[in-house]
Amino acid sequence: MSGQEEAERFLRGLADSVRETHVSLVALAGGDAFKMKKAVDLGFLDFTRLGERERLLRREMALNAPHAPGMYRGVEPLTRGADGALRLGGESEAVEWVLRMARLPPDAFLDCAPMPDAAALADAVWALHEAAPPQPGDGALDGVIAQNRQTALDAGLPPDRVEAWHAAAQALHRRLAPTLARRAAEGRVRRCHGDLHLGNLCMIEGRPCPFDALEFDEALATVDVGYDLAFLLMDLEMRHGRDAANAVLNRYVARGDDAGLVAALPLWLSLRAMIRAHVERRRGGAWEALLGFAEAALRPVPGRLVAVGGLPGTGKSTLARRLAPLLGPAPGALVLRSDEIRKRMHGVLPEQGLPAPAYTAEASDAVFAEMRRMARAALEGGHAVVADAVFGRAEERDAIAACGVSFMGFWLDAPLDVLRARVAARRGDASDATVAVLEDAAKRDPGPMRWTVLPAEADPLRAALKALDLPSTGPA
Structure with missing residues (x-):
């Protein structure tokens, strides 16, 4: 019996369950999972040498431990005890090497779990x-x-x-x-x-x-x-x-x-x-x-640029996210949201709030310039883009429209009392807009409106799909 055959028998005896592929065997024992590489040569990989199996197990741990905290516990030898039987650990010469990991429940793996956040x-x-x-x-x-x-x-x-x-x-x-x-x-x-x-x-x-x-x-x-x-x-x-x-x-x-x-x-x-x-x-x-x-x-799909504007609370981001999977090549359009771009430019998570200086006119101009740069990069690659921002000035709307050959702009509109309630109720969103910000924006004249105006008190998706000549996805 080879050393690996003996090691496999040992691990199977240790385990209450075993999983294996053509290149590895994983023995599940209590709260541990012990992974052994099989001594196979498949051309694109060669695990036939014990020293190489040890090296690659250590490489596997080094690569993965930083991104899966607590899962990887160490590389351990299987050695012979005084009675000649195999054991985990020990100081004698290694017969085989295993990677010890934490045992996770089957539904912890995302191919067996519901869609995560x-x-x-x-x-x-x-x-x-x-x-x-x-x-x-x-x-x-x-x-x-x-x-x-x-x-x-x-x-x-x-x-x-x-x-x-x-x-x-x-x-x-x-x-x-x-x-x-x-x-x-x-x-x-x-x-x-x-x-x-x-x-x-x-x-x-x-x-x-x-x-x-x-x-x-x-x-x-x-x-x-x-x-x-x-x-x-x-x-x-x-x-x-x-x-x-x-x-x-x-x-x-x-x-x-x-x-x-x-x-x-x-x-x-x-x-x-x-x-x-x-x-x-x-x-x-x-x-x-x-x-x-x-x-x-690999089949070409026409790219296009859609922009969604309106006051805070009109549902711009909701509409943008719902339209994006329906536009352009797989897996759908790139959504460029001004709130998220602003957060990235300040080095914070989209959900993290920013102070007032991040919202100066100069700062906003920089955000819109970055949005246009990213839109052009995606559109030049043949993809589709949905640009999501207030677009409260005519020059902002004209500038984003100039980024794409096939362009459609939507302006969402809803009563101010509806918008106040929506903004006040918002939590954990990339937008930092408050009711006061909404009130201030509502006082400004947006200038001539050449975009398609959609009532946003109810769901505007069906009207947007019709304007884009896309099939309805169901009741709106």
Whole structure:
């Protein structure tokens, strides 16, 4: 019996439950989970040497422990006691190495749980990427595209569809080459998670935490942050729908300034879906919808710019969030909210309040300039944008309209007493507007109104959809 076979028998005897994949075995015992890497060589990974298994377990812990607090407890040897039997720990020569982790309930893992708070989920991913320093690279994915064509064919996906996907992915990649290279020069290529789907996120103390980052191949995990994020967005859309994916995308962008990532999302999303499709095909799972997603993501969808303005309390942000999943390529439009941009420019969370000096005319001009910059970056990449701000001056409305070729502006209007009640009741929102701010804004003349005015006392969604020539999503 080999040392690993003996170690596996020991772990199975220790456990009350065992989970395994083709590369690892996890023994669940009481409050612990012990992970052992299998001594396999699959070409793209080689775990056949004991020293390499130890190194990669230690690398796995170093990568994941900072982002999943309390989950990773240490790397421990399995050694022989005086009686020759295996034991955890000890000073004698290691027969095998295991990673000790905290055991979590099955519903702690996000592939088995309801949709978590989108803001918290996006914040966790943003923090992971923000902590990773930029790495050398060009962001190119031609090798990944070619490899996935062959792997998909080998897995038995329909050859005609795989070849058509490959040609479309190659063509889009060629068009995106300057964008990917520019993003790499901006520091967007980082040592990322590498396998950021919902099964590799879990709830710890009430918040989402990424874990099980790809540890065995630094090149595979050193990618554009947008490509890393795309795996999660694809998985969210497939499991929870476009609204969920759109909400996470927009919170992620609100935390940083990376509106330009949407230019490459069609390629990144398609690749992530194709990878999952051929994996599922090999394991006998459901692959058809994933392949369909991979194909659909590469089909051009016209981008457009929609702006939503009005006094505080008119429901601008609610309408913007509801319209965004219905506009442009997957996973829907980028929402650029002036309140969130202002908070980011001052280095605080969207929900954190700002003092009065952050709302001077000069400060507001800077916020609108940043909004226009981000809008142009997304629109030039072929994406869709919803701009969300008061837009109380005609020059502000004209300036945002000039950012896009296909433009629609909505001005929301409601009685002042309705707006007072809404603003007074607002909690935990990015807007710092008070009733006093509302009263002051209501006294100002907005100038000539060339945008479509929508009554906002009731739900304006149906009227907005009609104006945009979009199908109704149900009762308004």
